[in-house]
Amino acid sequence: MASSMRTQFMLALVSAALLLCSAQGQLSPKFYARSCPRLEHIVRSTMAQAVRSEPRMAASILRLFFHDCFVNGCDASILLDDTATFTGEKNAFPNRNSARGYEVIDAIKSNVEAACQATVSCADILALAARDGVSLLGGPKWAVQLGRRDATTASQSDANSNLPAPSSSLSDLVSAFAAKGLSARDMTALSGAHTIGQTHCANFRSHIYADINIDPGFASLRQQSCPSAGGDDNLSPLDLQTPNRFDNRYYRNLVAKKGLLHSDQELFNNGTQDGLVRMYSVNGKAFAMDFAAAMVKMGAISPLTGTSGQIRLNCRTVN
Ligand code: HEM
Incomplete structure (x- = not known):
């Protein structure tokens, strides 16, 4: 690599790392402590039910979170349905006929909405559900940083290019x-x-x-x-x-x-x-x-915070 290219590459890496640090700074595990105190309980119990009836669901939800975060950040863009006028990420090559678990996120979202209306983002629900799936199958538990908001856009082409293929070196x-x-x-x-x-x-x-x-x-x-x-x-x-x-x-x-x-x-x-x-x-x-x-760290990739994005009422569609 020529030295100017190497410098550019290093700068890109440093700025990606800085972005991650500042994003983590804006999120907090206590984000919904007042506005939705039962959130973690609701997510966990709905995930427990889903994983009891199909243990693989823990894996499918974990993968959804990865495929969300790697495509323009953890903003629930993967959950948006295609329509006649909107092309989302669900039919991108790595997701089509493969990414699954959307109905479980819908079920969690409707339980959360019943308890705390228009308060909790789909992006945060996905982050919590992924953690719960892992721990329900005997894996580690960690404090999930919260406060992400939901995207109003998605990118099929970024999903095609940013997600690593199984043929990767x-x-x-x-x-x-x-x-x-x-x-x-x-x-x-x-x-x-x-x-x-x-x-x-x-x-x-x-x-x-x-x-x-x-x-x-x-x-x-x-x-x-x-x-x-x-x-x-x-x-x-x-x-x-x-x-x-x-x-x-x-x-x-x-x-x-x-x-x-x-x-x-x-x-x-x-x-x-x-x-x-x-x-x-x-x-x-x-x-x-x-x-x-x-x-x-992965959960802190480019979240939407503050007044960016929105709290979707239905994870499949923009409000
Ligand atoms: C390192 C690069 C990665 C590649 C190339 C890769 C690729 C794949 C592929 C090809 C599948 C099978 C999809 C199918 O046949 O339908 C898969 C499944 C899966 N991946 Fe990855 N993956 C990677 C990293 C990750 C990461 C970082 C996570 C989460 C932290 C993850 C979680 C999963 C899970 C849980 C499944 C099983 C999903 C299910 O059963 O529904 N993968 N991955």
């Missing part, structure tokens, strides 16, 4: 997260989200048929539910052994070359993250702490 992943002010360590910790949830065959086919950094027994086992042609929509757990438990098994799988997505195995493939992956694979507490801290 390690350097692609590091840069996608750096562009949001998140470090390589944050990226590796946040990827541990793949200890829960499911993926479509189309997203891991090339890894189990064509990559060489994969345990051969594991590849043939996974090929049984993901044929080399067809079956694109077949679902498979990202963590085969404990798909409904938020633990550090994901990293043990990576060390055993049993990562399911190409991008997962990139974190342990003779690269800069190998040491951290090995550490998380034996130290579940360190993973839980780093994951929680990185979730707080």
